[in-house]
Amino acid sequence: xxxxxxxxxxxxxxxxxxxxxxxxxxxxxxxxxxxxxxxxxxxxxxxxxxxxxxxxxxxxxxxxxxxxxxxxxxxxxxxxxxxxxxxxxxxxxxxxxxxxxxxxxxxxxxxxxxxxxxxxxxxxxxxxxxxxxxxxxxxxxxxxxxxxxxxxxxxxxxxxxxxxxxxxxxxxxxxxxxxxxxxxxxxxxxxxxxxxxxxxxxxxxxxxxxxxxxxxxxxxxxxxxxxxxxxxxxxxxxxxxxxxxxxxxxxxxxxxxxxxxxxxxxxxxxxxxxxxxxxxxxxxxxxxxxxxxxxxxxxxxxxxxxxxxxxxx
Amino acid sequence: xxxxxxxxxxxxxxxxxxxxxxxxxxxxxxxxxxxxxxxxxxxxxxxxxxxxxxxxxxxxxxxxxxxxxxxxxxxxxxxxxxxxxxxxxxxxxxxxxxxxxxxxxxxxxxxxxxxxxxxxxxxxxxxxxxxxxxxxxxxxxxxxxxxxxxxxxxxxxxxxxxxxxxxxxxxxxxxxxxxxxxxxxxxxxxxxxxxxxxxxxxxxxxxxxxxxxxxxxxxxxxxxxxxxxxxxxxxxxxxxxxxxxxxxxxxxxxxxxxxxxxxxxxxxxxxxxxxxxxxxxxxxxxxxxxxxxxxxxxxxxxxxxxxxxxxxxxxxxxxxxxxxxxxxxxxx
Numbered sequence: 128x129x130x131x132x133x134x135x136x137x138x139x140x141x142x143x144x145x146x147x148x149x150x151x152x153x154x155x156x157x158x159x160x161x162x163x164x165x166x167x168x169x170x171x172x173x174x175x176x177x178x179x180x181x182x183x184x185x186x187x188x189x190x191x192x193x194x195x196x197x198x199x200x201x202x203x204x205x206x207x208x209x210x211x212x213x214x215x216x217x218x219x220x221x222x223x224x225x226x227x228x229x230x231x232x233x234x235x236x237x238x239x240x241x242x243x244x245x246x247x248x249x250x251x252x253x254x255x256x257x258x259x260x261x262x263x264x265x266x267x268x269x270x271x272x273x274x275x276x277x278x279x280x281x282x283x284x285x286x287x288x289x290x291x292x293x294x295x296x297x298x299x300x301x302x303x304x305x306x307x308x309x310x311x312x313x314x315x316x317x318x319x320x321x322x323x324x325x326x327x328x329x330x331x332x333x334x335x336x337x338x339x340x341x342x343x344x345x346x347x348x349x350x351x352x353x354x355x356x357x358x359x360x361x362x363x364x365x366x367x368x369x370x371x372x373x374x375x376x377x378x379x380x381x382x383x384x385x386x387x388x389x390x391x392x393x394x395x396x397x398x399x400x401x402x403x404x405x406x407x408x409x410x411x412x413x414x415x416x417x418x419x420x421x422x423x424x425x426x427x428x429x430x431x432x433x434x435x436x437x438x439x440x
Numbered sequence: 441x442x443x444x445x446x447x448x449x450x451x452x453x454x455x456x457x458x459x460x461x462x463x464x465x466x467x468x469x470x471x472x473x474x475x476x477x478x479x480x481x482x483x484x485x486x487x488x489x490x491x492x493x494x495x496x497x498x499x500x501x502x503x504x505x506x507x508x509x510x511x512x513x514x515x516x517x518x519x520x521x522x523x524x525x526x527x528x529x530x531x532x533x534x535x536x537x538x539x540x541x542x543x544x545x546x547x548x549x550x551x552x553x554x555x556x557x558x559x560x561x562x563x564x565x566x567x568x569x570x571x572x573x574x575x576x577x578x579x580x581x582x583x584x585x586x587x588x589x590x591x592x593x594x595x596x597x598x599x600x601x602x603x604x605x606x607x608x609x610x611x612x613x614x615x616x617x618x619x620x621x622x623x624x625x626x627x628x629x630x631x632x633x634x635x636x637x638x639x640x641x642x643x644x645x646x647x648x649x650x651x652x653x654x655x656x657x658x659x660x661x662x663x664x665x666x667x668x669x670x671x672x673x674x675x676x677x678x679x680x681x682x683x684x685x686x687x688x689x690x691x692x693x694x695x696x697x698x699x700x701x702x703x704x705x706x707x708x709x710x711x712x713x714x715x716x717x718x719x720x721x722x723x724x725x726x727x728x729x730x731x732x733x734x735x736x737x738x739x740x741x742x743x744x745x746x747x748x749x750x751x752x753x754x755x756x757x758x759x760x761x762x763x764x765x766x767x768x769x770x771x772x
Contacts, residue, residue, distance in 0.1 A: 138650045142643055236512070240483075247494070248679065249485045249661070346639035347662060351483070352512070356637050391647045394630045399769040403603070407633045 133392045140272035140385070144280060145346065147384030149174070151283040152338030153362035154369065154376040155290050156202075156331040161366055162294065163327030164307035164430040165213055168224025170335050171359030172231030173205045175352060177336025179235035182343035182350045183242065185252045195279070195340055202336025203329040205231050210325035217434030228359075236352035249349035255279055277345045279337070284377075286334065291373040303327055307428035310435040320435050335359070361414070368418050370425040382417065386410035474708050476500075477525040478509035479518065479535035482635065487661070487678045488574065488695075492534060492559075495697035504705055505532075515539035519547055526551040532708050534701070535559065538604065545569055555713040557704045561605050564715035572700045573606055574678065575722040576729035577613035578754050579693035581761040582747055583675045584617025586691040586734060587655045588625050589743040590673060591618075595772060597628045597648030598657040601635045605765040607659060610677065610693070612764040614657055621746075628653055628772045638662030646670070651772065664689055673738065680732040690739060692732040699726045724754055 133139055153170060160167040167173075181198030185191055205227060212223045243250060255277040264274035294300035302323055305313035310320045338358075343350045361383060369375035387410045394406035476496060480486075484493045493509070500507040508530075513521050518540045525533050526547065536559035537544035548556045548569040560571040587596055596618060600607050611629070618625050628648045632640045641662030648656065649670050656667045656674040664681060667674040668688040676682065676692030700721040707713040722728035731751060734744060753759035 136650065138646065142646060146639075146643060246485050247490060248487075248681075248684075251684070342639055347642065347665065349638070349661070351636050351638075353634075353636055354638070356634060356640070388643065388647070391630065391644050392651075395628045395644075395647055395651060395770060395772070399771065403631045404633070407631075 142388035143384040149338040150380035156334030159331035169227030172228035174339030177339030181340030198340035199333040206329035206332025210328040255345040474531040477530040495701040572718040580613040581617035584614035588618035588621035597653030603767040
């Protein structure tokens, strides 16, 4: 199969969008945290916890949307923990975040095992099914690629728009960006930096958890504790790629999804001659190259990773 | 005062040790119920491990063994857990050492009184380190025959985790079986670089079906789901998932650990456990592997008869399925 031919198939772009969905949620979540000045390396664990919580809620009888909400709530609780440690207590954001990833991953698995101690095969739920949006899905090429997805993918698209609007068009967004750029000035304007930052980390973590829930409730129908498989770390890189902008975050996530979908097809087309590891590596190599090009003019939030202490100069 | 207290304490400790030694000396060398500990690197519901877990649970239910296990043990932690179970006086330690082949053999050397039965790509070692593996290439060959007879596009898709010997030889046997029935069949093979990433396995399967594959070899979770969504047939591996995917999974090559486990338990009980290769106890002739019932709505009677005939030949030793551990390649 020709390379160009691969890129021109509808199913390729549909796959890219599917692969991108958890990354869109994760990247948006991380972006919100970092815009407020807090790096959240708990993302990998929060996504795992979200994947478990949402799935488990549905397995225990909740409907799919309640499961998504429950996942988000669990994500927000972990966000609150990260916020308390890094904002008022001012601890290292790296250490706290990594610790949170370890805690959330293990706790997710522990909870799963406590509730389901002995199951012969992974229990399953009835996940979100793809549905075609009327009219939009009839647009040639783009329609079937983008608008024959599951509901969570559409939610991801909508979230990008909502987050951009809130960040750039509302006083709340301005306040959030201000505490990430210059918290002292924000405080002088009467904004409570601690509340703002903790709030941002909680909301961001909620998004991350929904990204994880997509994997167990839409892309697949069972939970396994390693199933996030580094997708959270990809999101951290995508935030830099996106220069901390939601629109570019969407672009970056879809681009990574496209690299991955391309890799799968290329492996099958050329697999006889080239070792498969080369193909598995490709999306990461492309991402590093894209990151180098894109991040040269990246403007990061000035107070990122700087704890704010009231009255300190 | 202080010295008396210390003396008293040390006497107590001595008495306790003496008492426990005397007690353990009173029991026979191997109790009626032997203690078995298992160490798994993945959760017990994972296909491969579920087969071992099932056989050990059955032995425990019969009252032959006391069974404890640790699941999800990282390879970097494997040695420690092995030592802990050995120190705790377990008679038999079962597990899988594909990531710690050398280290595990060293641990076994340090505990000559403990018997080890480990899933391994290599051979037995020392006096107490036996190995097993999922040698189910025979039913894999038979499922290949099913696939070869069912494909209309002559394209079969295969998604695997990593190309390690125990994956490769099943895939190769499957491919040989498909070619026997249908010499024109072509294969698309890809590896996802993970044992458990169903969304990724699904994406690989979707791509194959987009390229025309109409039978999927489901080595990993996720492939049957993708096949079901596209209404394409799939072939199962290790476990029988036909009930979960009716109309999708047509045939499966099953692994049964009971012959291996039961033989090891008997050997430990009689005090005859030695370093051996238990591999052949996963062969069809020992009941260690089988072809799950085929879906009679999808496989026609003529093919079924041909496959049954081949199955009998394998059981009677009249047909030998080739063992090929090399990485299978796409031919599309």
